[in-house]
Amino acid sequence: MNVFIKYFVSVLCVKCVFGLNEGDPCMANNDAGVCKILEDCDYAVKLLTIDEKKPPMCRWKGSTRIVCCPLQDRSYNVGAFRSYFGGSNNGVLRSQDMTCRYDGSLPILCCQNVAEAPPPAEPVGCPPLQLPTGDKNDIAFKKCLEYQRYVNVCVSSDSNPDSYVREDTCGVESFGDRITGGTPAQRNEFPHMALLGCRNTVNTGLGPVVWVAGGSLISDRFILTAGHVLSHRDYGLLRYALLGATNKSEARDGLLFNIIRFIPHKLYQKNEKKHDIALLELDRRVEFSEFIRPACLPSPAIPITTDRILAGWGKTGELGNSESEILMKVTVPEFDYESYCKPFFSQTADNLFDKETMLCAAGGKDDNKDSCQGDSGGPMMTYARDIHCSYVVRGIVSFGPRCGAGVPGVYTNVQYYMSWIQSVVWPK
Incomplete structure (x- = not known):
């Protein structure tokens, strides 16, 4: 037997x-x-x-x-040099001077790292920007102020081409106190929004790129997103980032970048909820404009309003069969854990919520406004109170029981990870 x-x-x-x-x-x-x-x-x-x-x-x-x-793609695990690249970031090895790429066949492609020129200075004679005072040693505050030149743009005066004025290019009609249950975003309302995609490897008929998540541009090289979106169950690793576009089907309106490095937080574990945060390095420096510029990061020097705004291209409801083609936005409440959110999470077997590293928002009792599948990695934003037309990324869409069903969603608390973010993005 x-x-x-x-x-x-x-x-x-x-x-x-x-x-x-x-x-x-x-x-x-x-x-x-x-x-x-x-x-x-x-x-x-x-x-x-x-x-x-x-x-x-x-x-x-x-x-x-x-x-x-x-x-x-595991091609770098093949061939004579597989032992050198086996533990690399998708076949890419970087040193201070060189970047080498290997796809299993020879030769290995190595290029010298060339310092890119800084963005051009504004013309002499531009009116000074009206900026708040604060701790200039605070890198988040300092960078947030630097981005103002792309909001209040220096342009030649209509009456005298040799003189300059500031032109307000803010894409929000009323910037002050004011996705499921959402409305379409304006063309340059969220210039920091990034659409993240994978190579279409399973012939789904969706085109060469499948857009699967969101993120926030926070510098000229880095996008902030969630750790759990780095690798998709069906399509593998993230490969592309699209900036400056609001419509998926009109991707040529934006700028496409290759993702060359994935940096999940050192404490993040795949398939776990805690420390769900990551940085993506792009293949080249982003040139800022009124349509593409970074969001600000949390700082004690940047007072914020009570608004909480979500934006993304995800499903527009739990029962939706497809994700939104256009960028949607919605304003949601942020809840206190003890007074509102605790009953939703303290009864679970592993008590998923951590009050230090997570935030609880959306999914209010009286409406169905929420983030949903496909919004993961995108920002939960608020307004900078004293810095014109500037969003601060307070949270990152992480997980939730059901979208749009009156159940709060969970967001990674960006403030908790500021030291780590700054050590990677601005190491000097």
Whole structure:
């Protein structure tokens, strides 16, 4: 009887590993993958031709080999230099002087790191900006003031081209006290919003890029987002960031950047809720304008209003079948944990909420305004009280039981992580 059971289990296991069809999900060396024809999987081709190893199989279809192709590109784990790049950030090694990229085949592409020119100075004769005073050693405050030149832009006077005036380009009609249950955002209302996407590796018909999350531009190189969005279950790692666009289907209206480095917080663990925060480094410096400029970060020197604003391209309801094509916005309340949010989280088995690192907002009792699937990583913002047309990123969309159902959502508390953010973005 025991021999029969062992034989039966063995047959089942062979069926599980080698009975998958093209397009089925699979596991390739502990990585999520999808079954593809060998020739359609660059990693499998290189593994077979360069390392002369059998790629992970799904099945034979006649004489056609169907392999398990990793959703994340693992080509840098192939070839003569795989030992050097195996622990790298997707085949990219960086030193102070050089950046090297390896895709499994030779040669290795190495380029010298060249210092980029700083943004051009404003013309001599521009009227001074009207800025509040504060601690100029506070980097968050200092940077927030620097971004004002892209709000109150220095332009030539209509009456005299040799003289200059300040032109207010704020994209919000009434900047003061005022996504599910939301309304469309204006063209340059949220110039810091970033749309984050993956390479479409599963032929879903959605185009070469699948937009899966949101983020906030916080400097000329870095986007702030959630740790849990760095890798998508179906499409693998984030690859692209789109800035300056409000409509997904009109991506050419914005600027597309490649993501070259992922920096989750050192305490973040995949599939856990705590410390759900990460930084993304872009492939080149962002040139700021009225349509693309960073948001401010929390600082004691930047008083904020009581407003809490969400913006994103996610689902417009729990039962929605698709995500929004256009950027939506909504104003929500932030709740005190002890007086309102505690009953929703203290009854769970692992008590998910941490009062120091998380914020509780949205999902009010009397409305359905909330963030939803696809909004993850985007900001929960507030207004800077004394700095014109400036948003402060107070929280990051992290998780929630149900969107738009009167249940509060949970947001990463950005203030708690300011030392870490500044050490990465502005190390000097």
